[in-house]
Amino acid sequence: MPDEQRSGATRDGTDNANGTLAVYVWRGDGTGGGEQRFDVPRQDSQTVLDVVTWIQQQADASLTYRFACRVGMCGSCAMMVNDEPRWTCRTHVERVARNGELHIAPLRNLPVIKDLVTDMDPFFDKWVKAEAIHHPSAGRDDEFAAVTPDDPERIEASAGIECINCAICYAACDTVAGNPDYLGPAALQRAWTLYNDSRDDGGDAILDAVSRSGGCHSCHSMGSCSHYCPNDLDPMGAIAGLKRATAKRFFGGGRG
């Protein structure tokens, strides 16, 4: 760590050694609420999740939030941090605090259960609506499916499989905000992944599902999903793939 950070002021305007951070946390439930201020001691290499945990353990035990792995693998700690969707566990305070302030709110575009915890049901229900579920093409008595890594379809499928369902893209998307029926980037990306998986037998069912109201054609390619995805995935590109496949089928071209 550079010396100036160890000994004194940091880029976010707080003092590492003995400064405090003004943290505004959204408190409330589905019926409404507002921001509550907490002054949290500043520490080296502090993450936003550290801040939330400090508040819950040291200041107000009733603060409700969700986390599990703390290392960016589980996707459960996503929140709005200064109006942007982020994994709080992988976001350093130093990078996002402005004038020593932090605003933390529940994920956008999802109903709030309490404080920083959102109801993820609509998000996951849409995965099913998008037919982003496995359609088996073989049974247990069949041979193992041979998957060729350099097959073009496999490359398309592999591009999206690192999604951990954190709903950052869903919170970032203005189309979701304007159209509650829109399936959203994550569900559509999974549908595109399965569409390209040689072991999945649901090609037509997937294209039918994503062609309905709120399907892939609602997307306007504004790209907030790909811009904010913490895993550097490209849901916008995946949705474009679905548009291409449905258009090809529309013109009678068969599998897109």
Place this chain on the structure above:
Amino acid sequence: MNGGMNGGTNRGMSRQSGRAPARIRGHALWYAHILHRLSGVGLALFLPLHFWVLSLALTDVAALDGFLAFTELPMVKLAEFGLVFLLAVHLFGGLRLMALEWLPWPAPHKTLAAGTLAVSAFLSGIFFLQAI
């Protein structure tokens, strides 16, 4: 934990309003999307006026000439420049979107978005220079 810190002071609800709607900060493709949408709405609003003026040729050619004389005003010329820009930016922005959606190659999206802006500014600029 830094022992003895007095953080965590609960100062009550600082904002009583409901959950503030988060605004996603703009990025290149988001701006391209907004520009495409606003230019489209602008053109849709302009079209009825455009059609009405042209149909004067059917009923009242003198009125049409009167209206066309109105286009000599500097403010109207500037507005025309704006309209040509909206049309061009909607055209090239739309072509960019269709290339993004239908051509299966990884395109340099941000560069293309900037390119549509440059081409549109160039074309509407030429129009403006010819008009004045």
Place this chain on the structure above:
Amino acid sequence: MLELRLYMAQRITALIMAPLVIGHIAVMIYAVQGGLSAGEILGRTQGSLSWALFYGSFVVAVSIHGAIGVRTVLSEWAGLRGGVLNGVCLALCALLLVMGGRAVLAVTMI
């Protein structure tokens, strides 16, 4: 599959209009030189079947394209849904078709 049909109609009309818009911009840059006059415009277009087809197809395509686009914006930004949304957009499509058709007739008929 209304959504898919609207999407396809939007993209097909866009592809039809792409060369028409480029032509339109070229004509505008050419025609605006030395100012606009009814005589100049009508002298170019009146009695021309080619211009009638050019602007006629333009009007049909833009009426469909514009109505679908406005439908999306009204749905997302104004919260319109269902019958109201479709009614408003069909009305807009009809308005553009009638007014645009009348304008094409006005400048191309002798």
